[in-house]
Amino acid sequence: MKEKLFVMLLMGTILVGCQQENSTDKDQKEETPTVENNQQEETPSDQEKNDQQEEQNKAEEASTTEDKNVSDEEELKVDENGLLIVDNPKSVEVIVNKQRRLPDGYEPTDLVEPNVSFYAEEGDPKRQLRQIAATALEKLFEGAKADGLELVAVSGYRSYDRQKAIYENNVAQNGQEHADKYSARPGTSEHQTGLAMDVASAALVSVLEPSFIQTEEGQWLEEHAHEYGFIIRYPEGKDDITGYSYEPWHVRYVGKEIATEVYEQQTTLEEFFGLYP
């Protein structure tokens, strides 16, 4: 009777093992010394094996489903300029910045034009975003409209070649230091991911300046972007972390869950993923 009860108890702990790994493991160890029968002493070791197997399975599962920004950080390849080459360019969690660039020739395969107001002319590639971000942007603009505000999309996807031209032009006009502060080296622009859009107030369409935050649209964007899966990617006073001055107009799609956490913690993507010590 006692044996049967023990086996039942054991099966119970195996079944709930996933949810209560720590407590059952502890309970099991405390229970073992009270068992005198040899045969039963073997059983707990099976249980331990099961626990170990479960832990291993869980670890394997985690390494494939968890974001790679953190776990593979030290395994990333480094290019000739000392920049890390990200290995998850298609992830909505990808972090591209002045230290981390997209692989050579990366181009999203699902670029579309969201159905929103644009500043750029029809057919301009900067009207494009990846599908998931485009759908979210449409909802963001609808949300603003419902609150009586009109946003306009200024600049979304930017190819490697386009970024290269912008950067080299900036260097030629303003010098290397200025260029590195205000524009991204080719491969390091978040716009190349197809997940970022520069957004302006329809009334002040050409104003991509910090003063955008003083407009009602800028305020609205700061307060509501996360509800649609976007973050203000370069917040004020975080230049040292993001590598960029305040850009209240630059939103980046990361999905609602991460966007909400980043918003609530008033943090940056780098800090959120532990890439900033």
Ligand SMILES: [Zn+2]
């Ligand atoms: Zn931007």
